[in-house]
Amino acid sequence: MGLEKLHPFDAGKWGKVISFLKEEKLLSDGMLVEAREASEEDLLVVHTRRYLNELKWSFAVATITEIPPVIFLPNFLVQRKVLKPLRIQTGGTIMGNGHERDFMGDQRVYIMDVYNRHIYPGDRFAKQAIRRKVELEWGTEDDEYLDKVERNLKRALQEHPPDVMVYNAGTDILEGDRLGGLSISPQGIVKRDELVFRVARRCQVPILMVTSGGYQKRTARIIADSILNLYDLGLIGPESASISAQNSDTPMLL
Numbered sequence: 001m002g003l004e005k006l007h008p009f010d011a012g013k014w015g016k017v018i019s020f021l022k023e024e025k026l027l028s029d030g031m032l033v034e035a036r037e038a039s040e041e042d043l044l045v046v047h048t049r050r051y052l053n054e055l056k057w058s059f060a061v062a063t064i065t066e067i068p069p070v071i072f073l074p075n076f077l078v079q080r081k082v083l084k085p086l087r088i089q090t091g092g093t094i095m096g097n098g099h100e101r102d103f104m105g106d107q108r109v110y111i112m113d114v115y116n117r118h119i120y121p122g123d124r125f126a127k128q129a130i131r132r133k134v135e136l137e138w139g140t141e142d143d144e145y146l147d148k149v150e151r152n153l154k155r156a157l158q159e160h161p162p163d164v165m166v167y168n169a170g171t172d173i174l175e176g177d178r179l180g181g182l183s184i185s186p187q188g189i190v191k192r193d194e195l196v197f198r199v200a201r202r203c204q205v206p207i208l209m210v211t212s213g214g215y216q217k218r219t220a221r222i223i224a225d226s227i228l229n230l231y232d233l234g235l236i237g238p239e240s241a242s243i244s245a246q247n248s249d250t251p252m253l254l
Helices: 013-023 040-046 049-054 058-065 068-072 075-086 097-102 142-159 186-202 219-232 238-247
Strands: 112-116 132-136 165-168 207-210
Touching: 013 219, 040 049, 058 068, 058 075, 112 142, 132 142, 142 186, 165 186, 186 207, 186 219
Parallel strands: 112 132, 165 207
Antiparallel strands: none
8 A cells, every 4th residue: 555655664675675686696596485364373483462453443553554644544444555555564773671571580592682872762661671782872883883883792692502592683772763763784784794704604503584663765775685695605595404403503694
């Protein structure tokens, strides 16, 4: 319906990333897995019944999606055109308070979070779940950011050697992002992803990367360039997957 154009988030970002990677011959249709729509049972794993019932009201959906015109649509249309696509998609600089609340008190999970300390969500309760907080100031630039990411990641892996690392590689750190408030260049984002994968390789930790937030149209190209860089460096790809199966030390990317 084009309603996604009314939100600052580029909802077509992941499709664009795939297109860029196809153009570079890194991906083909046969390598892609089509997502299935989440069932009500799936949704109840992470949401309450009360929350799902609220979605039957267009006003609630307009508030949650931050797209005010949705309030004027009949709910059957909201279900079909707004919520169904969201049940197929999967979901930086913004604090990850959702998963932090989910894993509150779970000592098996070590959370390191690097975020702008001045912006949304400012969830003090969720911060209790962060084992290593790296709080940044407005306008933090490449050198300071990359130094803090690398130093703290190495310390985190020393404190809690993991079985697997889930890397939330948001691009809302990009300079010009009005919500993120940092000043990281495109090259800084590519370098960040590279150093995280290198540290994981050095520590022999399997890594799963998710591309997460980023609110500018140009982030898709940056994500694609970063993935291509990781591939060119041998940090992801078929050879890496083979090594991973033998030694469990090399990353896979999703």
